[in-house]
Amino acid sequence: xxxxxxxxxxxxxxxxxxxxxxxxxxxxxxxxxxxxxxxxxxxxxxxxxxxxxxxxxxxxxxxxxxxxxxxxxxxxxxxxxxxxxxxxxxxxxxxxxxxxxxxxxxxxxxxxxxxxxxxxxxxxxxxxxxxxxxxxxxx
Numbered sequence: 258x259x260x261x262x263x264x265x266x267x268x269x270x271x272x273x274x275x276x277x278x279x280x281x282x283x284x285x286x287x288x289x290x291x292x293x294x295x296x297x298x299x300x301x302x303x304x305x306x307x308x309x310x311x312x313x314x315x316x317x318x319x320x321x322x323x324x325x326x327x328x329x330x331x332x333x334x335x336x337x338x339x340x341x342x343x344x345x346x347x348x349x350x351x352x353x354x355x356x357x358x359x360x361x362x363x364x365x366x367x368x369x370x371x372x373x374x375x376x377x378x379x380x381x382x383x384x385x386x387x388x389x390x391x392x393x394x395x396x
Contacts, residue, residue, distance in 0.1 A: 317354030318347045318381075320372055324363035328372060337371055344379035359387040 320340065321329035328335050330343050348354060356376050360369045369386070376384050 317351050318344060318356045320344075320356065320358045320376070322358065322360040322364045322368055322372060324361040326364050326368040328368070337368075337375065340372055340375040341379045344376050344381060348380060355383070355385065356381050357385045357387055 319330070323329065328337060328340060330340070335343060344356060358369060358372055358376070360372075373384050373386075
């Protein structure tokens with residue numbers, strides 16, 4: 258007695274996802290290239306108010322000074338002696354970069370002055386100090 262063989266008809270259809278992956282990678286590259294990353298100091302500060310506060314384009318080198326006079330650059334606490342070296346290094350990467358000092362309103366003016374001094378010794382002529390306009394608008 259012969260058993261009847263049953264052949265299942267299977268379609269060997271595949272979905273070619275290569276073009277879709279190409280588009281996904283192109284979109285990923287596009288978003289990486291066009292995204293502007295916001296740099297932060299890493300220090301939590303309360304900015305002082307100033308009537309003359311004007312909006313500046315984002316600084317490429319941000320230096321934070323906390324209320325306890327601790328200096329922060331690139332989300333790391335640094336010593337005053339390291340400020341000049343770090344600003345010089347950042348300026349070699351971006352010579353047109355601006356420096357913005359984000360100082361807490363409770364920080365000592367002597368610390369702010371020393372930081373600005375170190376920035377100027379690093380070859381930066383114009384240093385901006387971040388403030389907010391009365392009413393809470395950050396500048």
